[in-house]
Amino acid sequence: MDSLTPLTDSDEALVARAKRDREAFGCLYDRYVEQVYQFTYRRVKDHTIAEDITARVFFRALEQLPRFEWRGIPYGGWLIRIAANLIHDHHGDAQRHVSLREWAEDGVDMAASEPPVEEQYAARQTASVLWQTVSALPMAEQQVLVYRFARDMSMREIATTLGRTEGAVKQLLFRAVKRLRQRLQQIGFVDEP
């Protein structure tokens, strides 16, 4: 899967196209799925529930797409509001009203938001390039990197999840990091050996 979304298309253009063209909806999905997931996970603190809610957010967004009217608010903000409503339904707290500020603080870039401090910005860029490159690796390699480094799962737990032997998963990890390094070299993100 190519997760790099066309950066040139505005949300407005994509939403208009998505009403006819599934792929455009796919672009919107790629652009916002991580933010919706992270927003949800931070509030429900459970990956299974976060996945459940994220799926429902996008299916609801898809269903409501024909009726969606562009009001100048980034599409991501609208998705986050759906997520907030579903989270509210999930544990019935007063989380329903999400201000645009809270949404921006959750890491979604808004046209009007101030640029973050240089240093923070650089760090965020590094993380973003690194993990975007990870998301273009073969699926099993992505999984092993995410499970090991982000989910802090042991090699044994990963082996169980992927239905492979521990030895195979270790090789997978090794190959994933080697391939990642190669790709990062290609885009000039790390030095050539």
Place this chain on the structure above:
Amino acid sequence: MNRERSQAEAYATAVDRLLEQGTPSVVRSVDEPLLDLADRLRQTASSTTIDPRFRASLRQRLLQSEGFAELAEGRYAVLDTAIGRLHIAYRGRVICGVSLASDDATFEQRCMARHGLQLRRETEPPAWLVTLVDNHLGGRRAFKGAVDLAGLTPFQQQVLEKIRQIPRGEVRPYTWVAREIGLPKAVRAVGTALGKNPIPLLIPCHRVIRSEGALGAYSAGGTALKERILAFEGVDLPEIKTLTRLGKRFRGSRNTRIFCLPTCYSRKSAKAQHTVYFTSAHEARQAGYRPCKLCRPA
């Protein structure tokens, strides 16, 4: 190949140490830039990161779902069947919800909550739907068509897809489902997934019972209804009850030396005088029996 294996082994150990101690330690035989990269991954990783498998599968499900115009137009019809009154919601020819013994208002509400759509009731059920339900309930052709499992997790979807393979007239224990999908410990989660089945009857969650033979819960309408559906499908409930009382979980044939789940299709050809019963798969194996390849009892 062997060299790569030992390198991978050393690398995994170095990563373990890195994640434990928080600083990269120099490990002989491990490439330094690769360890450095692991350290960068560690520093930038966030526990909120989405599972890549989930991200890809949700994208696929979204893009493969029905056309956008059709999506907005959910419909439902009411059918009177041998099991009772069925409310069935669909978009195009994709089934999205079934309720047994429901009423219009409750059903509409439930579909609204799950799919967020306004359903329109058809005055007459369409012919294709009548045929589909007739064939499925009558045992002529099991329903294998498209279903909308939106809102369920990939695991729950996998459980529901798996149980569609259980034949009419047979039952399987929850542990069987868990084992078949490769997560033998996830028995409780299997139960939860079945409880969330939006399409009962057509996705036959009633064919899953407890390992010791008790029927277990039925979220679509209670144990009594589950019992009625199973009896309707030809499951020998008195026999299951007897076996439960005796603690017998498997049936074997002295002729073939094969053991099965009690309701396996092969029982039809088995004669009573050649049948033996076992309390566990272990006991059956000890007696020299192998598991059946049709019902995969163990």
